[in-house]
Amino acid sequence: MLVKAKKSFLQRFYLVEVIKGLGITMRNMLFAPKVTIQYPEERRKYSERFRGMHYVKATNGVENCTACMLCPTVCPAECIHIVAGERPDKEKYPVQFEIDVLRCCFCGMCEEACPKDAIKLSTIYEMSQVTRQVYDKDYLAEQRGNK
Amino acid sequence: MLESMSLFHLLTFLKFAVILVIILSVAPVMAWVERRGSALMQNRLGPNRIGPLGLFQSICDAIKFLFKEDPIPGHVSKFYYALAPVVSLVPAFMTFAVVPFASTIEVDGRVLGFQLADLNVGLLYVFSVASLGVYGIIMGGWSSNNKFALLGGLRSSSQMISYELSLGLSVIGIIMAFSSVHLGEIVQGQAEVFRQIGPFVLPEWLQVPKWGILVQPLGFIIFITAAFAETNRLPFDLPEGESEIVAGYHLEYGAMKFSMFMMAEYINMFVASSLIATLYFGGYHGLHWVLNLVPLEGMSREWMRIALELGAFFLKVAFFMWFFVWVRWTLPRFRYDQVMELGWKVMLPISLANIFLTAFAVYYGWI
Numbered sequence: 429m430l431v432k433a434k435k436s437f438l439q440r441f442y443l444v445e446v447i448k449g450l451g452i453t454m455r456n457m458l459f460a461p462k463v464t465i466q467y468p469e470e471r472r473k474y475s476e477r478f479r480g481m482h483y484v485k486a487t488n489g490v491e492n493c494t495a496c497m498l499c500p501t502v503c504p505a506e507c508i509h510i511v512a513g514e515r516p517d518k519e520k521y522p523v524q525f526e527i528d529v530l531r532c533c534f535c536g537m538c539e540e541a542c543p544k545d546a547i548k549l550s551t552i553y554e555m556s557q558v559t560r561q562v563y564d565k566d567y568l569a570e571q572r573g574n575k
Numbered sequence: 576m577l578e579s580m581s582l583f584h585l586l587t588f589l590k591f592a593v594i595l596v597i598i599l600s601v602a603p604v605m606a607w608v609e610r611r612g613s614a615l616m617q618n619r620l621g622p623n624r625i626g627p628l629g630l631f632q633s634i635c636d637a638i639k640f641l642f643k644e645d646p647i648p649g650h651v652s653k654f655y656y657a658l659a660p661v662v663s664l665v666p667a668f669m670t671f672a673v674v675p676f677a678s679t680i681e682v683d684g685r686v687l688g689f690q691l692a693d694l695n696v697g698l699l700y701v702f703s704v705a706s707l708g709v710y711g712i713i714m715g716g717w718s719s720n721n722k723f724a725l726l727g728g729l730r731s732s733s734q735m736i737s738y739e740l741s742l743g744l745s746v747i748g749i750i751m752a753f754s755s756v757h758l759g760e761i762v763q764g765q766a767e768v769f770r771q772i773g774p775f776v777l778p779e780w781l782q783v784p785k786w787g788i789l790v791q792p793l794g795f796i797i798f799i800t801a802a803f804a805e806t807n808r809l810p811f812d813l814p815e816g817e818s819e820i821v822a823g824y825h826l827e828y829g830a831m832k833f834s835m836f837m838m839a840e841y842i843n844m845f846v847a848s849s850l851i852a853t854l855y856f857g858g859y860h861g862l863h864w865v866l867n868l869v870p871l872e873g874m875s876r877e878w879m880r881i882a883l884e885l886g887a888f889f890l891k892v893a894f895f896m897w898f899f900v901w902v903r904w905t906l907p908r909f910r911y912d913q914v915m916e917l918g919w920k921v922m923l924p925i926s927l928a929n930i931f932l933t934a935f936a937v938y939y940g941w942i
Binding site for chain 2: 443446449450452453454456457460461462463464466
């Protein structure tokens with residue numbers, strides 16, 4: 429249904445309304461706080477739960493991962509490739525731990541599935557590279573967050 | 576070579592060069608003002624990286640435009656396609672020939688004027704040249720051989736013609752009030768004292784200069800509205816419309832050809848602003864009181880006067896340039912039928928009524 433808004437004579441004359449509008453834009457220009465984030469100097473603070481670049485958490489310099497294969501199983505993008513091996517003390521560990529980050533959809537399912545608190549998504553979001561990189565074990569071993 | 580040229584020609588060339596530089600520097604500065612102004616009004620910051628306050632951003636843009644590939648699409652009519660940006664740009668430049676930037680000064684017995692051509696048909700020349708600008712747009716739209724571009728050109732032609740009527744008619748009031756079409760004389764007329772509103776004589780302390788806006792308040796509103804429509808600026812930027820006809824008449828244009836259309840738009844704004852300042856805001860008048868504050872004698876005083884006049888004129892022009900930007904980022908655009916309705920059903924009758932009112936006032940000697 430078309431409802432016609434009732435307008436007073438002054439409103440129909442437009443000119444007064446135009447001047448009011450000009451006042452609004454001028455007020456915004458001069459006094460309103462600006463929302464722009466000056467990117468390289470200042471950065472947006474993301475929530476701690478932000479799902480950014482991956483890392484494998486380590487305790488005393490040894491990765492938590494036991495190569496249980498839960499994360500490659502749950503991964504919807506099938507981007508985690510783990511080859512399991514055995515340490516001299518019979519502990520299972522990942523010989524190879526690769527994340528094809530170009531396929532990753534950052535859903536965070538791996539992080540949820542992990543029973544050992546090993547695979548983590550940090551708050552880092554600047555992930556551009558000049559090569560098509562696959563994150564290998566050494567790269568992921570870098571501790572990138574406090575989660 | 577120099578001996579064969581008279582001093583007059585030399586001076587004219589000099590003036591031409593100065594005016595050309597001023598006009599050419601308008602477009603990049605306005606592009607910056609537009610981007611920063613719109614950003615600030617929308618609570619953003621805008622381009623502020625390159626140079627002080629981002630002022631060199633326009634230079635970077637210009638360099639980018641110059642070095643971009645300049646392709647001519649296969650389906651266009653090549654001659655008119657290449658001609659259209661020039662046709663829209665040149666009339667914009669030409670209008671400036673008659674705008675007086677300051678009054679005259681006498682140097683060694685010679686009178687030096689601060690306008691390129693002191694035409695006695697000034698205002699008529701302005702309108703005849705300004706109306707040529709639309710041909711560039713129509714030509715661009717037609718030669719692009721593209722439906723959207725053609726629609727943009729059509730819209731702009733009908734809009735320009737509709738509003739040129741009220742633009743011309745609103746100025747008739749000014750011509751009647753100052754009984755001249757000579758821009759210099761109109762400006763001189765505005766230096767007189769505004770004595771009365773209608774039959775009511777103002778008291779001595781309220782007598783202000785007789786600026787056009789006081790003599791022709793209604794005419795001013797019509798003129799400025801029509802000027803917005805003539806320059807294709809928001810709220811009347813119908814020739815382009817992203818959601819309806821993509822980029823309109825300059826859809827098929829790229830690189831420097833596109834930027835020539837952009838420049839034409841900004842220079843048209845400059846023309847409109849200087850016309851508003853000249854016709855309705857006293858032209859170069861307004862800063863003469865500063866002369867009484869500085870102790871200068873003889874020639875230096877005269878040059879000071881010229882400097883103040885130039886300052887006053889360009890301050891007014893700058894304000895109206897800003898006003899164009901300000902309005903653009905304040906008002907939403909009209910629908911096409913609303914534009915036509917406003918043009919023919921509102922502006923035209925009011926501008927005709929304004930002529931009658933002015934005639935009435937002139938007859939009773941109020942103006």
